[in-house]
Amino acid sequence: MFDAAALNMRDDFARDLVRHEAEQGRVWRRQVLNTTVGNATGALIAGTDGNDAGYAAKARAALLTDGLGQGLSGEALDKQTNFAFGRRVVEPVVTARLSQGDVTGAKTFFYTHRDGMAGDDADILDRRLAEAGQAWNTKTIVDDLWQRLGPKSFDDPIDMDAIENDLVVRHGGDERALMRERDEVFHRILGFTQARDDTHAGYANFLINKVKGGASPSQIATLPQFLALPKDQQQQLIDWHREQMTDRLAGFAPDQNLDRMVRQFAAYHDLSGNDALKQMSVPRVQALEPVLGEDLTKQALANKQASPSLDATDFAALARSIGVDPNPAPSDTLTKAQLGVLRSAADKAIATSGTALTPQQQRETALGAAQTAISGHPLFKLPPEVQRVLDITPQDILGPTTSALSPERWSPPPEHAPQPTRGPGAPAAQPVRPSPAPPKPSLPSPSEDPVIRQADEKAKQLGKVAEGWARATDLAKDAAKSAGKWIIRRAPVIGTVAGLAAPNEIGSEVSTYLFGRDASDTNLRLSGRSDDLSRVVQIRRQGLFGPTWETVAKTEPDKRGHGSYRIIDPAAFANKTGLDWDTIVLQSTGDKPEDKVGFGVAVNNDEERAILHDGIANRDSATNIQRRIDRARQVSGGTTSESKQSSGSQAVVVSAEGRIGDKIFRDVNQTARSNADAAQPTLIAGHISAKKLKPGKSFPNGNMATAHAEIGVIHQAFEAGSTQGQDMTLTVKGRAVCGYCRGDIAAAAHYAGLKSLTIYEEKTGHVLYWEPGMRSVKEKKSQ
Amino acid sequence: MTTYSLSWCIGVGDDADGGKKRSPAWSDIEQKLSDAWKRSGTVTLDVSDGPDIGPQSLQMQTENAQAVIMLGVDDGAEYEVRTYSEGLHAHDVEILGNRWSGKTVCSDLNIVSRAFREFLDTGDVSGDLLD
Numbered sequence: 001m002f003d004a005a006a007l008n009m010r011d012d013f014a015r016d017l018v019r020h021e022a023e024q025g026r027v028w029r030r031q032v033l034n035t036t037v038g039n040a041t042g043a044l045i046a047g048t049d050g051n052d053a054g055y056a057a058k059a060r061a062a063l064l065t066d067g068l069g070q071g072l073s074g075e076a077l078d079k080q081t082n083f084a085f086g087r088r089v090v091e092p093v094v095t096a097r098l099s100q101g102d103v104t105g106a107k108t109f110f111y112t113h114r115d116g117m118a119g120d121d122a123d124i125l126d127r128r129l130a131e132a133g134q135a136w137n138t139k140t141i142v143d144d145l146w147q148r149l150g151p152k153s154f155d156d157p158i159d160m161d162a163i164e165n166d167l168v169v170r171h172g173g174d175e176r177a178l179m180r181e182r183d184e185v186f187h188r189i190l191g192f193t194q195a196r197d198d199t200h201a202g203y204a205n206f207l208i209n210k211v212k213g214g215a216s217p218s219q220i221a222t223l224p225q226f227l228a229l230p231k232d233q234q235q236q237l238i239d240w241h242r243e244q245m246t247d248r249l250a251g252f253a254p255d256q257n258l259d260r261m262v263r264q265f266a267a268y269h270d271l272s273g274n275d276a277l278k279q280m281s282v283p284r285v286q287a288l289e290p291v292l293g294e295d296l297t298k299q300a301l302a303n304k305q306a307s308p309s310l311d312a313t314d315f316a317a318l319a320r321s322i323g324v325d326p327n328p329a330p331s332d333t334l335t336k337a338q339l340g341v342l343r344s345a346a347d348k349a350i351a352t353s354g355t356a357l358t359p360q361q362q363r364e365t366a367l368g369a370a371q372t373a374i375s376g377h378p379l380f381k382l383p384p385e386v387q388r389v390l391d392i393t394p395q396d397i398l399g400p401t402t403s404a405l406s407p408e409r410w411s412p413p414p415e416h417a418p419q420p421t422r423g424p425g426a427p428a429a430q431p432v433r434p435s436p437a438p439p440k441p442s443l444p445s446p447s448e449d450p451v452i453r454q455a456d457e458k459a460k461q462l463g464k465v466a467e468g469w470a471r472a473t474d475l476a477k478d479a480a481k482s483a484g485k486w487i488i489r490r491a492p493v494i495g496t497v498a499g500l501a502a503p504n505e506i507g508s509e510v511s512t513y514l515f516g517r518d519a520s521d522t523n524l525r526l527s528g529r530s531d532d533l534s535r536v537v538q539i540r541r542q543g544l545f546g547p548t549w550e551t552v553a554k555t556e557p558d559k560r561g562h563g564s565y566r567i568i569d570p571a572a573f574a575n576k577t578g579l580d581w582d583t584i585v586l587q588s589t590g591d592k593p594e595d596k597v598g599f600g601v602a603v604n605n606d607e608e609r610a611i612l613h614d615g616i617a618n619r620d621s622a623t624n625i626q627r628r629i630d631r632a633r634q635v636s637g638g639t640t641s642e643s644k645q646s647s648g649s650q651a652v653v654v655s656a657e658g659r660i661g662d663k664i665f666r667d668v669n670q671t672a673r674s675n676a677d678a679a680q681p682t683l684i685a686g687h688i689s690a691k692k693l694k695p696g697k698s699f700p701n702g703n704m705a706t707a708h709a710e711i712g713v714i715h716q717a718f719e720a721g722s723t724q725g726q727d728m729t730l731t732v733k734g735r736a737v738c739g740y741c742r743g744d745i746a747a748a749a750h751y752a753g754l755k756s757l758t759i760y761e762e763k764t765g766h767v768l769y770w771e772p773g774m775r776s777v778k779e780k781k782s783q
Numbered sequence: 784m785t786t787y788s789l790s791w792c793i794g795v796g797d798d799a800d801g802g803k804k805r806s807p808a809w810s811d812i813e814q815k816l817s818d819a820w821k822r823s824g825t826v827t828l829d830v831s832d833g834p835d836i837g838p839q840s841l842q843m844q845t846e847n848a849q850a851v852i853m854l855g856v857d858d859g860a861e862y863e864v865r866t867y868s869e870g871l872h873a874h875d876v877e878i879l880g881n882r883w884s885g886k887t888v889c890s891d892l893n894i895v896s897r898a899f900r901e902f903l904d905t906g907d908v909s910g911d912l913l914d
Binding site for chain 2: 084088691706739746775
């Protein structure tokens, strides 16, 4: 259709594009965004030859033809054509030009073609262009201002008075423009200070490594990196260097986590303390992520769209009640950060309360959230709530009659707990608890200790042991959620945690640990994203600029390549931490942060230990190792973790049946599933966790609690080792394959190594298929 | 010109009625949406003859006048799903045996109809509706 026109175009791409558009009859946003605007083709699209003979007009003609082909005419034809033209052609091109900063070009294109758009769409686009024009003006003004008055180097102070005066003088009475310009200046200052701080941190790292390498104080003092540091950091480094020369302080690398957290919360406070957030566009708020961090950026975006939280007066009262000065000096970053923590907690609690709150309810909700947030937050004192969980002792669980017990007395006795080996130059083992642990007395084994035996007997009589530890686990989880922190607790010789394994007898040879989220007040943490295959374990050290974290062990993925991880250097880990990792396999148990609770595999005897070591050697997951141990216990008549698994209670709505050769695998919808460990990651857990989650949404198919029946079937077949290189058929009964599963089934088929997959939707008669390379299952064309 | 394929499953479990139709008229789609809304079920509109990149499929799953709307989009690198996100439920909602985030659950058939109409007319659904 457009061949003749295409021959006259000025570059190959233009011809390809027009041919494509002629075939498809549409403009795809991504293609326009990525490749067309700004080059010769952009002009073709815009129809700048004055005769409106450009691509836009031709695309409109094609859309008109579409409508005629559908039997439309008159007003209906005009309506559909205008609608499609606006959304397929005008809006993508305008968006693309705006994204390249070409506001003038975007306006030209829009005003040329707005009459051919649906009226509502044109109005919306008009408003967008007006906002973009304001943003462009703001940028131009602040560019000029920043060039004249902004800092020229990291050593330059920021003259806020001069900047403010300049803004006020030039704003000419336009208060909104002034607000936007202030916002832009604020944004640039944040970016500048972060870049400066990061650079200084890099210099400090460099210098510390020089010191470790044997550089003398005079050598250090002449290095340009040292000279570039602020005076106070220079002095800190000198002091530390002096100390280093006299003290055998183990090596460390500064970690800026705490500093970064301070900056992020302080920035959040600054952002929330006035109307800046409301004046900012969504992309602008999104662009603050390097300054605010991911979580606070999401929250800022949510706040921008939600109803206002506490007003300034109420928030000041809240801060005072917590003991934080609501009006800190501009240089008091820590107090601003603390206010940011309070503000963040209050905002989140009010936003998630689910109902419209009265002002009084808002105040109460915010206060409760703030109190919870500070307990355990590293920017405040040692959290009482976390401490309560960390300090929980058997008497809390078993009742007041066992008050003679102390946590230490419940720790594994030396002859039962495998001791780590220590190299000659190794640093002292770090205590597991956050506060320095007193030296442990030499204890008799639990069964010989009359106090423990008495407690044991009492616990057994009351049947409270398992219940008690389940409660301890719940408490720790709750605290982890509310405090937003990692919690580590040594669960002394009484079974496993996280509800995934059966409690063991008191005195069995087990050490287990419970992890929560974050790490600031504890001595041990896991690090890394769930889809990151190089997760590390770190211990806490006191560093030059505050607490630092040193990597002591790396993990590697299980045989599925995701989901569970184990320590690959247990000796080094034990050496540094004093923890016995030989009996621990770690696994994250869910997609949400609060679910990421590590759990241990408990072993009671040599047979079980052999299973554990075999599983580790074969890179098996913690879940599977625990299952093998459970099966061994079943044979010997012991208890298993199976009783802890969830049991489905709802009717079967959807079922799926997969066949590979003569093997059959079946599964059902989420709420009817009863034969699977809900926390077990599916074979595509890594794929799911790599997706970018939008606020308020969640993805199915990451674990067996959220898996739909189709994914459950492929997962089972994969677990059974039946999928590699095979053709599979899948019959879905009860409903159609959902939108998410269209993509996730393709991912699962890929991960499982299937050769092909054919899906029969029983009720609709639809046949979908997948072959390697496809990103989703699709309808067979022959239907 | 892009052509579409409509498939539906009205009702739940063994009692459900299902079927499919190529190149459906809007009235066909509207009727199935209405039926599913009343009796529970799924309605899916697939691009059956069109480009491999871009929106591929729009689906509603509904039960008890609550629905999730999913637009499957192949962007050339990933298969993404855009959903409704203005739901008012604070907690997950169970629809056809699976739990869905309350924010993604739509309680207004008019909104569902609007999404399907846009998809049929333009091959896409606006980001304001499904993001």
